[in-house]
Every structure is written in structure tokens, then in C-alpha cells.
Amino acid sequence: MSDKGGPKHVVIVGSGFAGLGCARKLALRKEVRVTLIDKNNYHQFQPLLYQVATSLLAPDDIAVSLRKLFRTHPNVDLKLAEVVSIDPKAKTVTTKSGEVYQGDYLVLAAGSQPNFFRTPGAAEHSFPLYSLNDAERLRSRILEVFEDADRDPKLVEKGALNFVIVGGGPTGTEMAGALAEMINSTMASEYHDLAVTGAKVYLVDHGHAVLGPFSERAHEYAARVLKRDGVQIRLGTSVKEVAPGHVMLSDGTRIETHLVIWGGGLMAAPLAAQTGLPQGRGGRIDVRPDLTVEGFPGVYALGDFANIPSPGGGALPQLGSVALQTGYWTAQHILYEIKNIAHFPFHYHDKGFMAMIGRNAAIAEIGEHRHELHGPVAFAAWLGVHSYLMTGVRNRIEAFIEWAWDYFSASRGPQELDRSDAARIDWGEDGDTDEEEKS
Amino acid sequence: MSDKGGPKHVVIVGSGFAGLGCARKLALRKEVRVTLIDKNNYHQFQPLLYQVATSLLAPDDIAVSLRKLFRTHPNVDLKLAEVVSIDPKAKTVTTKSGEVYQGDYLVLAAGSQPNFFRTPGAAEHSFPLYSLNDAERLRSRILEVFEDADRDPKLVEKGALNFVIVGGGPTGTEMAGALAEMINSTMASEYHDLAVTGAKVYLVDHGHAVLGPFSERAHEYAARVLKRDGVQIRLGTSVKEVAPGHVMLSDGTRIETHLVIWGGGLMAAPLAAQTGLPQGRGGRIDVRPDLTVEGFPGVYALGDFANIPSPGGGALPQLGSVALQTGYWTAQHILYEIKNIAHFPFHYHDKGFMAMIGRNAAIAEIGEHRHELHGPVAFAAWLGVHSYLMTGVRNRIEAFIEWAWDYFSASRGPQELDRSDAARIDWGEDGDTDEEEKS
Numbered sequence: 001m002s003d004k005g006g007p008k009h010v011v012i013v014g015s016g017f018a019g020l021g022c023a024r025k026l027a028l029r030k031e032v033r034v035t036l037i038d039k040n041n042y043h044q045f046q047p048l049l050y051q052v053a054t055s056l057l058a059p060d061d062i063a064v065s066l067r068k069l070f071r072t073h074p075n076v077d078l079k080l081a082e083v084v085s086i087d088p089k090a091k092t093v094t095t096k097s098g099e100v101y102q103g104d105y106l107v108l109a110a111g112s113q114p115n116f117f118r119t120p121g122a123a124e125h126s127f128p129l130y131s132l133n134d135a136e137r138l139r140s141r142i143l144e145v146f147e148d149a150d151r152d153p154k155l156v157e158k159g160a161l162n163f164v165i166v167g168g169g170p171t172g173t174e175m176a177g178a179l180a181e182m183i184n185s186t187m188a189s190e191y192h193d194l195a196v197t198g199a200k201v202y203l204v205d206h207g208h209a210v211l212g213p214f215s216e217r218a219h220e221y222a223a224r225v226l227k228r229d230g231v232q233i234r235l236g237t238s239v240k241e242v243a244p245g246h247v248m249l250s251d252g253t254r255i256e257t258h259l260v261i262w263g264g265g266l267m268a269a270p271l272a273a274q275t276g277l278p279q280g281r282g283g284r285i286d287v288r289p290d291l292t293v294e295g296f297p298g299v300y301a302l303g304d305f306a307n308i309p310s311p312g313g314g315a316l317p318q319l320g321s322v323a324l325q326t327g328y329w330t331a332q333h334i335l336y337e338i339k340n341i342a343h344f345p346f347h348y349h350d351k352g353f354m355a356m357i358g359r360n361a362a363i364a365e366i367g368e369h370r371h372e373l374h375g376p377v378a379f380a381a382w383l384g385v386h387s388y389l390m391t392g393v394r395n396r397i398e399a400f401i402e403w404a405w406d407y408f409s410a411s412r413g414p415q416e417l418d419r420s421d422a423a424r425i426d427w428g429e430d431g432d433t434d435e436e437e438k439s
Numbered sequence: 440m441s442d443k444g445g446p447k448h449v450v451i452v453g454s455g456f457a458g459l460g461c462a463r464k465l466a467l468r469k470e471v472r473v474t475l476i477d478k479n480n481y482h483q484f485q486p487l488l489y490q491v492a493t494s495l496l497a498p499d500d501i502a503v504s505l506r507k508l509f510r511t512h513p514n515v516d517l518k519l520a521e522v523v524s525i526d527p528k529a530k531t532v533t534t535k536s537g538e539v540y541q542g543d544y545l546v547l548a549a550g551s552q553p554n555f556f557r558t559p560g561a562a563e564h565s566f567p568l569y570s571l572n573d574a575e576r577l578r579s580r581i582l583e584v585f586e587d588a589d590r591d592p593k594l595v596e597k598g599a600l601n602f603v604i605v606g607g608g609p610t611g612t613e614m615a616g617a618l619a620e621m622i623n624s625t626m627a628s629e630y631h632d633l634a635v636t637g638a639k640v641y642l643v644d645h646g647h648a649v650l651g652p653f654s655e656r657a658h659e660y661a662a663r664v665l666k667r668d669g670v671q672i673r674l675g676t677s678v679k680e681v682a683p684g685h686v687m688l689s690d691g692t693r694i695e696t697h698l699v700i701w702g703g704g705l706m707a708a709p710l711a712a713q714t715g716l717p718q719g720r721g722g723r724i725d726v727r728p729d730l731t732v733e734g735f736p737g738v739y740a741l742g743d744f745a746n747i748p749s750p751g752g753g754a755l756p757q758l759g760s761v762a763l764q765t766g767y768w769t770a771q772h773i774l775y776e777i778k779n780i781a782h783f784p785f786h787y788h789d790k791g792f793m794a795m796i797g798r799n800a801a802i803a804e805i806g807e808h809r810h811e812l813h814g815p816v817a818f819a820a821w822l823g824v825h826s827y828l829m830t831g832v833r834n835r836i837e838a839f840i841e842w843a844w845d846y847f848s849a850s851r852g853p854q855e856l857d858r859s860d861a862a863r864i865d866w867g868e869d870g871d872t873d874e875e876e877k878s
Contacts, residue, residue, distance in 0.1 A: 190506035
């Protein structure tokens, strides 16, 4: 914090909405030089992962090269590396390959990982949907399940075409709608030799409605659309166990299935525990209203990685829009700090919730006065907002035109089954944390 | 061959240009029902693999879903399976999962694999470019090499940015040109912190010129363009050994490198040996002028999998256009057989060679009178022919517009580094076969 004159060094860990948002606002600012560290060389647009999983978009459509994004920003230096430790006192970040980066400011935005809540078998046998790798793995698995059944139709009686989605939040609901539609339209026409009508999609949630954070009208609308598309909704029940060939629900039901999709909750990435900083719900780092960590001036925690106090009490939800706003705000805060300008606490501008449930059916609750939109108008709003949020993502417009075209023509894009990637992601230990939904 | 009345069963192994061409011509023909077996659920457009490897196209741009292609063709049944044995006498095909398919006709079009000619270390340490998986692996490796050097610039002195391409045929030449251009334009602008000018591309061939099968003018033109882009051409020398950090050439030169790309030759897929059928050069199945195997009426071998006699002596080259024509012709031949119509031997219509060497520089030698085109006119022809050949590939037009746009704007598309896929492909034993080039 002391080298007078030269630009201050900002080290950002993670290039999700939060870290990327912060880096973009600091790009070309002569007061700072930025080192942005991520284990991937791309930013992934998480809200559309379920579209990759259901073959509506190609993986490359929702990923953007970080180097391309910062090509004309010489003050932003990218490092492709896995961060293994952080010393918030010394303000250093150490990577797996041994490099150490010391900053005048540390911005910790390492994101989340799925939270399986110690459910037996869930980590081993279910498919989460949080990263692009997850989405590609899930896409391959969906197609594989159909191909297996096509070769051996007897598998259908054993539940090979039953799909169980855990968690009725936006991720689970959007996935259920998209999967049901994929089965009803694409698969039914592409498998000449298989009784695709035997396929079933189950959506399991322990709450009293799907899309809990939305209004009651939204609950009803979502349930109606999902039922129309054949989704079996199981409310008030949770998953007790996931096994290779079935799941057990808390109400005693056993569902035979070869594919369980986990949309059940999130917790902070394991790096959070390693920092030694205070952790709140979901293992997230507790921050003050200005997003810095108590006792560590110049150390910020952002987005899903942080437990951000909400003015109304409790913490802000794990949403892309929260993450993006914390990123922008932190960049501004750092610039103010450097110039010794007084500043206010972070304030989240609630832009509302959105979810797409099925063909031409979406829900949007926009603004603080909660305008509720259902059906085609909401769908148009959904398209517009995501199109806006995808700024910087490769082929934003093209991807959307293509996607909309495929969507309305009921044709489907990139259905490649990647058989080479059989690697399981090691999620490490599951923390003992509360359930949180990600949208 | 005896079940009177019902449609004849054609079992096709492989959905490359040959197998897919055959299946498409038999689709909707009431005389036959087709079972098309492939280990992937997509057809890959091989001539553009180098564009995926150099991030100019996304993998999904050059892959087409087989189920989508045959959606409206109920007489074509797809099976996603790995074929492990073929009995040409019983006309049966057995898959790894144990299914057995018996045909009235067998069409064997299982393609090629790279031929390393027993070069020590080549199979273990070099990157071939024959499949979409190869292209994705190579893309990841190219980006990884740059990221490693960016983290640790000392690696550059150890040759981390030296790229060695083995084989000066169309694959090696196109790869060298595209890689040089990627380095000169994209990488130079995207790495703020790395001396990209230290990167070098070597193209090694044991012959006296690059693009051997082309004319002398083409040799000179290609060499001029490659040299302009900084490619180091090493002719009259072959690779003696590939090691993790270097290659040894037959002239005694040692080149430090972290990436060797193998475009050195092809041999038939290992399934060829398993059939027990007579094998010729490169392990390919010997066929008669009507593409059937001597002594096994109704058993055809096609494309790269077959050793097809050329009227001028020798065998036809391993080219996409040869494969496609054998596929179309075999379909017609089977229909004639069923109707007992007399037919003529297969005749290859030579459409000429094409290769793209660098920005706005291509070579085309078209038709039997060899019109030679170089430069922008050849480039336009190259674009047109590939656009035509890509028929059926997803987003044909969009992919090309996008590609052309990126190409001319010197911006680059999908540069995602897939770090999850560290699996090496096991090429099995290398046969002791002659060198063949693939274009």
C-alpha cells in the first residue's frame, strides 16, 4: 500500500460475473494495474448453462475468451492458474505452480461449488450444473442415456429414461422445462427405434412450491407449464439418497433413474476456508457493508464467494446480478480509496428475478414494485435481459438468433456426445451448510 | 440374402464421408433398411479440423448430429456403439456392448488412424489431427503452451514456443499456415506480458517440397507464403524421435519444443486387421474395382478403410472426395444388385486438390486439366468448395460467415482451453506401413 507514485496493484481471484465486472471497470484506469487469475481462460455465462446441457446452445456460445476481452487493455494481466492459498494479511495469492502475486488490493471472487448437504451418494452419482464442464458432462450424459436405451430397450423398464432433478429453484425449474421439451420434441423425432414416450422428468423440492423466491402467481404458472410438458413435480420432499440406479426420497418413494441432476444448492469454493477469514452461511466469507473483510483493509470478497449483508437483514442471494454489481462497485471503491474520496456502502439494486420454464413460457418479476410477467411477454423480457447480460460473450447476437431460431423451429443444435471426457469432478468435502438456491 | 419380399438390411460401419454418403443415398429407399453404426453420434467435417485446432471455428461448427440428419428417414436406424468384430462370411457386426447386427450387405467404412511409422516417442508425445477429439486436444495444448510461458517466461528459452509440425502434406501445410497466423495476429495482441515474437513454427517433411501431390508452381507458392508468415521449412529430413521436450531430426538437428503436431500419415483403423480380410498398403482392405471384397459378395470396403485400385495403377489417395464418391457409388451399387441391374466398376471423378496456406492464400488445382489457382481466387474457390462439401453440417452458412468475419478481422473465436480432458488417446499398435498423406 506504500509504493508512492506508480499504479496500485489489484489482484483479482476469479473471472465470474463479480471478478470480471471488477476487472473491466479497472481496465485502462491509469491508477491501477490488474492481475486477474482464473483456472479457466474463459468467462462462462452461467444463467444459460442449462441450454448447453439440453443442446440448445453450443458450449462456445456461452464462453468468452478472457484474453480476447482484455486484448486492448494493457493494464490487465491475465494469469491462467489455480489459486491454492491466500494470505489476507500479506495480501498475497499463491498458485498451484508456485507463483506468488502480491497486491495493494485483493479482490476475492472465487465463486461457488454445489452443496450436496451430505446427502449419501449425491456427490458421486448426481450431475451438478454450475460450470461449463458440468454442462458439457450433463449434455453427454443425457444423450448417452438415450443411446444406451436405443441399443437395449429393456433398460427403459429399469428406469433408464427417468430423469430426476433435485431442487425447484430457477436452475432446477429451467432445467426441467428444457429437458421435458427436448424429450417431447427432439428426442421423439430422432429415435425411430425407441419408445421415447416412456421418458419421465421428475422435479423434487422440499419446499411447498417450485420457484420459491417468486410470487404465488409465479408458483402456479410454473407448475402449470411444467405439468403441461409432462414434468412430475414432487413437493415437500427431499432426496435422502442417490444410488447408481435410483434415488430415495424422504417420503419413502423410490425412483429408478440413470440420471440425477443436482440443482439443490451452493456453497463457497473451498478456497474460502483456506483464507482463514470469517465464514458465514454456506461457507461464504463475511464482509462489511463496503465488501471488505473486517480487520483487513484492502481485502474484498465478492459475489457468490461472500456473505453480503442485506439492508433488510440476512444476506443477499447468490445471483448473477448481485455478483456483477459487487464487481462494478468494488472497482469504483478501490479507485475512490486511491484518491481518498469518501464513499458509501454497497447497495444492491434489485432488478428482479427471471426464469424460463418451457417453450414460450417465462416468468419475470421486474423492479422493486414487482411487475409480474408471464408467458410470451415474459419470454421476450427474458430474452432481452439475458442478451444484455451476455455483453462481451462471443457472438452474443448470433447465438441468440440461432438459439431462437432453433427454439421456435423445434430443431436442435449441437448434440455431440463427448465420450472422451469421463472425468468426475472432485468436489472435496461438503461443508455442513444451509441450503441456498442459485438462479 | 434370402428373405424374400421385405427390404434388404444394409449394415454400415462408420459415418465419415464414405459411410454417411452411403447412408444418405439409401435413406427413404424402400428396397432397404439401414443400420448405421458409429462410436460418435456426430459426423465430423475433417478438412476443417485445423481450424478448430487454431480456434478459428468452434468444434460444434464442424460436427453434425447424425440423429438430426436422419430424423425424417425412418429406414435409417442409428446405433451409437463401438464395433469390436466383423465376420465377413456371416455378414455380422458385433459391438463392444454385445449387440450383433446381421446384414444382407455390409459396408465397411471405419476410416483411418494416424500412422507414426514406429517413430520412437511419436505416439506418446505428439498430437495427431484426424478426429474432432484430436482437434480439441490440440487446441487446448496450443493455448496451454502459451499460458505456461506467460506464467513462466523462462520457458521460452527452453523452446516452449517452438511448434514442430511433421508432414508437409495438406494437413501439415494448412496447420502450419493457420498456426503461424494465429501467433502473428491473435497471440501477439492478447499476451501483454509475453514476448510472442519468440515463437517459431517448424514444418518438417522428408520430401523435396511441401504439398508433394501438387504442381511445382504450387510448391513454390506454398513455400513463399509460409516463409512470409515466418514458418521454418525443413525439407529432405524426417523425424527420428519425439521426446517430451524436443524432437530429433534425421539430419542430426535437435529442436526444443513442447508441442509436436503429427500430420505424417495415415493407416486403416485397427478393425481392418480384425476382419481377416486381405490388407494392402497402410493396412487398408483390398477391394475389387466394384469396391467389394474378393470372395465375399455383398461386403464392401470404402473410403480410407479400403485400398481402392486406381485405373492408372496403384491406389486412390485418402481424400474426402474419394470417400464421399465411394459412399454414393456403393449405395447405388447395392440398389442395382437388389434389382439385378448390370453395373460398371467404381470410377473416381477427380475434382482436384485444394489447400489453404495462410491469410488470403490458397492453392486449388481443379479438374482433370489442372487449372491452377493461387492467391485470393483460389481462396474463394476453397471457400466455395468447402461450403458445398459441408452440406448437412450444422450452421453451414453461419459458420462460414462467422469464420470469414473472424478471419478478415483478425479476431478469433472460441479459445476455450479444456483443462478437464487430459486423457491421451491410445492408438494401439502402429502397423508397419507406408507413408500416406491425407488432405
